[in-house]
Amino acid sequence: MRYIALNSLRRMDADKKTHPTCERCVELELSASPGTNAQSLLIDLQCVWPPNTSSTKPSRQNSPIQLSQPTPYDATGSGSQAANTQSGSTSTWADQGTALTPLYDFANTDLSVPWDVNLGDLLPITGNGNGNGNGSGAAIEPYYGTPAATGNIGVGWTPMDGLQNGSYPQPLPIPTSTPSFESLAPIPETSIVLNTPSNQTMPWRNTNTVPTFPPYNPYPFPISITIPSTINDPIEHIFPSADSKMIFQHVRSKTSTTITALTTQSQTSNQNPFMDMALRTIMVDSTTHAQTAFRHAMLSLGAAHVCHQYAKASPVQAQKMRVRTVKSNRKALGFLGIGTSQAEQTDLVLATCLTLCVRNVPSYSYYF
Amino acid sequence: MTFALRHISRRGGPTALLSEATQGCDRRFILEQLAVVDLFSEFSFAEVEPADAVGTFTTGNEPSLLGDSATWWTEAGTSSPDYERYLGISKEMTEMVAKVSDLETIVIKLINSTASFTPE
Numbered sequence: 001m002r003y004i005a006l007n008s009l010r011r012m013d014a015d016k017k018t019h020p021t022c023e024r025c026v027e028l029e030l031s032a033s034p035g036t037n038a039q040s041l042l043i044d045l046q047c048v049w050p051p052n053t054s055s056t057k058p059s060r061q062n063s064p065i066q067l068s069q070p071t072p073y074d075a076t077g078s079g080s081q082a083a084n085t086q087s088g089s090t091s092t093w094a095d096q097g098t099a100l101t102p103l104y105d106f107a108n109t110d111l112s113v114p115w116d117v118n119l120g121d122l123l124p125i126t127g128n129g130n131g132n133g134n135g136s137g138a139a140i141e142p143y144y145g146t147p148a149a150t151g152n153i154g155v156g157w158t159p160m161d162g163l164q165n166g167s168y169p170q171p172l173p174i175p176t177s178t179p180s181f182e183s184l185a186p187i188p189e190t191s192i193v194l195n196t197p198s199n200q201t202m203p204w205r206n207t208n209t210v211p212t213f214p215p216y217n218p219y220p221f222p223i224s225i226t227i228p229s230t231i232n233d234p235i236e237h238i239f240p241s242a243d244s245k246m247i248f249q250h251v252r253s254k255t256s257t258t259i260t261a262l263t264t265q266s267q268t269s270n271q272n273p274f275m276d277m278a279l280r281t282i283m284v285d286s287t288t289h290a291q292t293a294f295r296h297a298m299l300s301l302g303a304a305h306v307c308h309q310y311a312k313a314s315p316v317q318a319q320k321m322r323v324r325t326v327k328s329n330r331k332a333l334g335f336l337g338i339g340t341s342q343a344e345q346t347d348l349v350l351a352t353c354l355t356l357c358v359r360n361v362p363s364y365s366y367y368f
Numbered sequence: 369m370t371f372a373l374r375h376i377s378r379r380g381g382p383t384a385l386l387s388e389a390t391q392g393c394d395r396r397f398i399l400e401q402l403a404v405v406d407l408f409s410e411f412s413f414a415e416v417e418p419a420d421a422v423g424t425f426t427t428g429n430e431p432s433l434l435g436d437s438a439t440w441w442t443e444a445g446t447s448s449p450d451y452e453r454y455l456g457i458s459k460e461m462t463e464m465v466a467k468v469s470d471l472e473t474i475v476i477k478l479i480n481s482t483a484s485f486t487p488e
Binding site (some may be wrong): 169281333 | 371372375376379384385394395397398399401405471
């Protein structure tokens with residue numbers, strides 16, 4: 001059976017009278033009994049291509065719309081008899097030209113609308129707006145209901161216009177915003193590295209070494225100080241240790257400008273009076289106990305400021321600096337007890353006490 | 369701060385220190401700063417003396433350097449022109465705050481003494 005059907009399809013394809021993909025042809029051939037000549041059956045039925053996909057629909061005779069012209073579907077189906085009757089031809093639809101002729105009959109017919117015909121009769125309006133049939137704008141633009149007198153489309157229209165009789169199409173939703181494609185874009189894999197000054201001045205943040213600071217913008221020595229010619233670096237002479245020298249340079253550059261009530265530069269000398277006092281006190285004498293106490297007070301002040309400055313960035317180093325400031329504070333107080341016995345060291349003792357009082361400001365903020 | 373105040377009182381007070389012939393050029397500046405710390409600051413040597421509380425304006429204690437006899441504070445011709453600039457208030461205002469703190473201390477002492485008195 002299947003062999004017969006395939007051979008028949010090949011022959012039909014060769015004859016160009018039927019088509020191998022015609023559903024009706026295949027169905028008829030497959031349903032044919034083994035003793036039936038399928039090719040003769042198909043030739044008698046005269047398959048017409050292209051096949052009508054609506055063949056499964058019910059007959060149009062039951063439809064309320066009655067067509068005067070037969071269709072190709074009618075020619076091969078239930079309407080074939082009516083078509084033959086209408087055309088008056090006694091032949092079947094075997095002749096393709098004859099069968100398709102009624103389809104193009106309208107080309108010879110004058111379908112132009114006469115001028116005396118009202119447009120409302122051609123396009124009857126049953127909704128609101130110009131529903132009397134005399135208006136032409138409403139028939140063309142029923143979407144907006146009543147056309148605006150000013151000509152602006154959409155003015156005067158409400159969502160309920162035209163919906164009472166159900167004849168107006170529903171207005172399409174107006175897009176409120178353009179779609180954003182940014183969220184669909186792939187997120188590039190990037191890493192942001194902030195080039196902050198703290199990164200530049202903190203090469204020690206991941207190490208266990210003592211922080212090192214460059215001597216940026218150091219506070220100048222007062223003019224009244226006379227540095228001996230034998231001393232090349234007075235700071236190194238006072239603070240021989242590299243760590244203590246570095247901390248003092250931090251005090252000289254940064255801490256002296258951030259101390260409360262001492263930050264403003266002097267109006268007369270344009271210098272910080274605290275640093276003037278500190279440098280002058282340090283350089284006057286470097287051999288007494290009071291001067292040693294003052295140096296330890298300066299180191300305690302610088303270490304407390306460093307601890308306060310980098311407490312969040314480098315907690316480990318901040319903790320080390322905190323230990324250092326406490327030790328320096330105790331050493332300063334110890335040397336103060338010895339140095340107070342000398343009356344000529346009163347200035348140094350008072351300066352040490354003032355420095356330690358100022359030092360408690362950043363250390364207090366670190367504790368809390 | 370307590371150590372500094374004790375040292376100053378041992379030397380005869382601010383007036384005696386400023387009258388010395390061997391004083392340095394920064395002694396007045398240091399004394400002024402210590403007086404301001406004594407009046408306003410509330411920080412102390414927390415690691416050494418936790419109970420040491422300075423700042424008479426906030427603690428109610430009697431000011432040591434700016435009491436009734438603080439003539440050195442308003443001596444004519446010795447006022448630093450930069451004082452108001454780096455402190456924010458004038459020297460007269462600072463002296464008035466010190467006197468208010470002193471009077472408040474006296475009132476607090478009187479209240480405490482009368483509270484402990486029980487009439488028979």
